[in-house]
Structure formats: structure tokens, C-alpha cells
Amino acid sequence: MIAQTLSQLRQLKLTGMASALQTQQEQPGPYEGLSFAERLQLLVDQENQERQQRKQERLIRTAQFKLKAHAQGIDYQHPRGLQQSQMAALLQCDWIRKAQNLLLTGPCGSGKTYLACALGHQACLKEYSVRYVRLSRLILALTQAKADGSYGKLLKNLASFDLLIIDDWGLEPLKAATRNDLMEIMDDRHDQSATAILSQLPTDQWYQSIGDNTLADAILDRLMHNAHRINLKGESMRKKLNSLTQAEHLG
Template sequence: MLTHPTLDQLNQLGLFGMAKAFDGVAASSDAAALPHLDWLALLLDREMTYRHDRKLTARLRYARLRHQAAVEDVDYRATRGLDRALFQKLAEGRWIDAHDNVILSGPTGVGKSWLACALGHRACRNNRSVLYQRVPKLFADLALARGDGRYARLLRALGGVQLLILDDWGLEPLDAAARHDLLEILEERHGRRSTIVTSQLPVDKWHDVIGDPTYADAILDRLVHNAHRIDLTGDSLRRTRERSTKKD
């Protein structure tokens, strides 16, 4: 068998998954017993897996998720009011197809950011584009972008991803520029894309954080009315784990 020329041809065609599988199977003592169709099926399966893994790696790199979280690792035993049925339904991702939003609210330490990243990770695995942003840093980046010509490009990136995660919303009142930026982002995404927002503040306090009543009504209309709500409660999971560790 002309192993090396075949490998060269596969690599030249960019079929790197098939090339790796070909090399491995050809070196196996069972290779001669494989029918041609089984050989082909195996090579195609490895190529599909290789391409899927590369795309997933690229999506995760672009998403820049804060936590390495997965929906399979969610702890439903913690006393924080997490509705298991609702979260597992959200993990399926149909709300993203419907261009709905998700709001995760609750006190610090109950896992809002982690759960948001878990949903983001699942969306990446489902071949969707995702971008994670901490809201305080996002507004600072947008302010800088106004001065160096990146503002329009950054807004396009924020508006274009299928799932945008806005973490730590409401830590401080918005100024005029931040109100404008947030409305522009949500206006571009409304009815076209999905957004996850995490916040320590309950939704009924968001109007005060936004400040201007006209902007507040417009922002909340685009964000809240079609949102799935998860209102978490309880003590910080970090403090609970620390106490458990000390007891052990």
C-alpha cells in the first residue's frame, strides 16, 4: 500500500482528520481485514470529528467565556432556587432559535456567571456563535473605541453573535454614553439574536440603574419582555464550600 503518497494527498487536500485516521489504521494489524467501505466510513467519520472539534475550539476561543462550565456539571443540590426543569430546557437551546433572552439574577456567589457560561458553552457545542462580556469592562471598551475608530466594528461584533452574555449588569448607574451604547446593542439584537444578562439586582431595580426614564423603558422593553427568568437565592456557594472544606 502506498501509504506515504496517500497521506501526502490527504494533507494537500486539507483532509487532516482523514490523514491521521489513515495513518493510524494503516499501521494496525487489523487493517487488511477491513472492507473498503468500512475503511472509507472510518476515514469520513474521523474527518467529521476533526472538523467539528476545530470549529468548536475556534468558537470557544472567540467566546472568551469566564468559566470553563458545562451544563452537565450543574449542581442542582445546592439550595439556591435553581429550577432544574427550566434550566435543562434552556440547555436545549430552542430559546436561541426563537431569539429570546435569559435573565439570571441573585446575590453574589450563587453561580450566575457560571450558569451563564454553561449555557454559552452548550451554544458553542451546538454550532452557535457566542461572546461573553463583563458589562463594566464593555462600557469602558466602547468609550475607548469611540476615540480610536473601533466603535462601529465593536458594535457590529456585539450585534452579530447569536448569543451575547452580559455579565455583572447593574453594578453601578449608567451614564449617558453607557445608556446610549446599551440601547444600540439591544436594538440591533432585538428579534434577531439572543442575550443572557446576569445581575445582582432584581429586575424591578433596573429602571433606577439606567437612570433616564425614556432610555430605561426602551432598554427594558427590548430585554425583559421575551426573557426567561431565573431568580436565584441563598448564600454564596463559595462561602459554603469554604466552610465545608474547613470542616473536612
């Protein structure tokens, strides 16, 4: 009977319950004193835990993070102006629930991408949907979508994520079509979902980098009015991480 029950649970894709039931059968000692309701609750708890873990893993895959980053790996020792209290608050992800934005600026190598991916990873663990994309890749995807007729579908998809992370903002001048595309994206997300922008340019130069006064006003107004800001400074962390001692060079 137990074998048949295990088979049916797996057919119903209740693999967590099946695993927990099999454990109870193979190691009966810890469960002998429990009531039927208590043992059943353990099965349900295991199923719920496995489903939650699978969802988190699926969200992380969908996010397509550039780096495998997590909150425990954030370096607070490197002198770059990163405030641990601010990061601790952001890692709670309440700003995502409130559809607020994050503007993360700093020089090349200051760790912007790692911080954003760590925040995104934490959001996935809290079961928020996240998507990471570099601006150049986003522009390419939008251009291709216009060509194959899937532009509206792509905009709808981008609007659906609880957190959209756009990296490498402002690296090159924007074309008119791109400005309009960004306006569509920001308008869809305004007060509906959170957006994180990563840029080497300080925020006071974003207006000029967009290139059109009217659209710059509209885009930045939607980004900045409810945004948290992190401005990193100092020497590149890549230089620190890649520096080798003389002995290491000789080795």
C-alpha cells in the same frame, strides 16, 4: 503510494482523513471485511468529527468565558431556587435559535456566572457563537472604540454573536453615553439573536438603575418581552465552598 497520499491529505488540511487512513494501514484487521465505500466513509466521518471538534474549541476560545463551566458541573443540591427542569430546557439551546433572552438574577455568590458560562459552553458545543463580557469591560471597550474610530465595527461584532452574555449588570449608575450604547446593542440584537443578562439586582430595579426613563423603557422592552428568567436566592455558594472544618484549618 500510501505515504504520498497521507502527505497530500495533510497538505490539503484533511488531517482527520489522514489520521483515519493511517489507522487503517497500521491496524488492518478491523477493516479487512469492509468495502471501499465503507472504508472511505470512515475516513470522511473522522474528518467531519475533527472539524466539528476544532470548531467547538474555536468557539469556546472566542467566547472568553470567565469560568470553565459545563452542564455536568451545575449544582442542583444547593438551596438557591434553581429548577433542574428549567435548566435542562435551556441547555437544549432552542431559546438561542429562537433569539430569545435570559435574565439571570441573584445575590453575590449564588452562581449566576457559572450557570451562564455553562449555558454558553453548551451553546458552543452546539456550534452557536458566544461572547461573555462584564458590563464594565464592555463600557470600556465601547469608549475606546469611539476614540479610535472602530465603534461601528465593534457594534457589528457584538451583533454577530448568536449569544451575548453581559455580566454584572446594574452594579453602578449608567452614564448617558453608556445608555445610548446599550440601546444600540439591544436594538441590533432584538429578535435577531439571544442576550443573557446577569445581575445582583432584581429585574424590577433595572428600570431605575438605567437612569433615563425613555431609554430604560426602550432597552428593557427589547430585553424582557421574550425572556426566560432565573431568580436565584439563598446563601452564597462561595461561603459554602470556602468553608473549612476545624481539622482542615489545623491541617
